[in-house]
Amino acid sequence: MADERAPSILESIRAFSENASPLDFMVILEHWDLFAEGLWMTTNLVVLSLLIGGCLSIPLAVARANRTPILNQIIWGYVYVFRGTPLLVQLYLIYYGLGQFEAVRDSALWPILRDPWWCALIAFTLNTAAYTTEIFRGGIEAVPVGEVEAAKACGMPRLKRLQRVILPSAFRRVLPAYSNEVIFMLHGSVVASTVTIVDILGAGRELNAKYYLAYEGFIAAAILYMILVYFISRGFKFWEKKWFAHLRPREDADAEAQAGATAPQTALVR
């Protein structure tokens, strides 16, 4: 009995979804594998480009903050170009632009540039590295002179100073700004779908184009992006808690506070 009824319930849900519901949700559910593929593609592109871009941006930011001659101007130019142009244009230039030249097509780089995934990764990495360089530069420049002087007074050499004092202090300061960059990067990654990559939006477009539906694919994509952003912001909350632990009033200090010994607000002003 139960076996006979099960398909009919499924049938009626399908009929409701196709005819009565404003949103044909069954089409989305039936193509969960397409969206899973898209989710994986978006995640790996964004995570890899943020990792590589982040690593690139640290030395660039240090060189910018130190006003290293020549290098500073070159990096300024790079940052200006990549922040001054839309990500979509950068991707098109790398994907369609470079592919036009026979010299590029004959070069050893072609196996990489031939692949849309690599083109997207290169564009995303260069883009996020430019933005992150500026974010980090600001963070480094905002490190109080006193902290640096104290490190100098302790006899720390340059690299040690950078590693132990300046960078940790700068990272902490830029964390909120950087979390925005991560979210922007995630949203910016939709341009991958314009160069045949099936990312989350690509999956949505494919669904819409296949069934000639207006919203289903885009709404499914929007929900997936929102879920990703939720996890990103939770991650950064956690990170902030961890890194700013020394600035929070200690929970076991309640007794002390009641005794009126400390005013935690003053500790927050740095």
Next chain:
Amino acid sequence: MRLAKLTLAVAAAALAMGISLAQAAEPLRIGVEGAYPPFSWKEADGTLKGFDIDIAMALCDRMGRECELVEQDWDGIIPALLARKYDAIIASMSITEERKKRVDFTKKYYNTPARFVATADTSLDPTPEGMKGKTVGTQRGTIHQCYMEKVFPDTELRLYGTQEEVFLDLQAGRIDASISDSTQANDGFLKTDQGEGYAFLGGVQYLQECHGEGAGIAVRKGEEDLIAAFNKAIQEIRADGTYQQINDKYFDFDVYGATE
């Protein structure tokens, strides 16, 4: 005083006729693509040209209606029709079962077959076995996508927003072959400078389920009057030579295909 009275009378009459006037004056909006030469393309100055465009204009002329062309990416061309951004699609859209679920079609206004295009010296074998593991590009949401998924399931399919982008990537060597309408491929690519060194690969690719009966004009479901008007106009331009004239402007053969 007399003038005021007259104005009043005119205003009253206009008010009375208001609704019907507004309807008659409203131009028929036609959705077109503009990236599918020689059926539709955009000139450097932004004007739309091509077979679809000329046919649209001729049909409007026949129907005695003023028409307004609305450019729309292929991806969203049916959703935008349903969202009332325009009232009909004249964009080389094949009449297929899947599309009939969303829109109604007129009778076909042309029918040309689909074929692969690859480099002229390719050793590719255009069979499902021969294309296994190869990469083929086509436009997203077309009869060609449907065909590749059904008949060539083991071929990697890359989907593009426009057919022009497919040819760009064919030239760049990112895909082994392209599949599209043979007339479009011939006139829009093979006969141009870019198409040098490229040729059709294999014969006509056809699957009733995907390819349907030719390209028709799509309208929202239930617009019987509009369909009837279009069908009548198609017949009339076929009969009076207008169709032939437009046909000859773009092609040296009859794109209408076999008359049923």
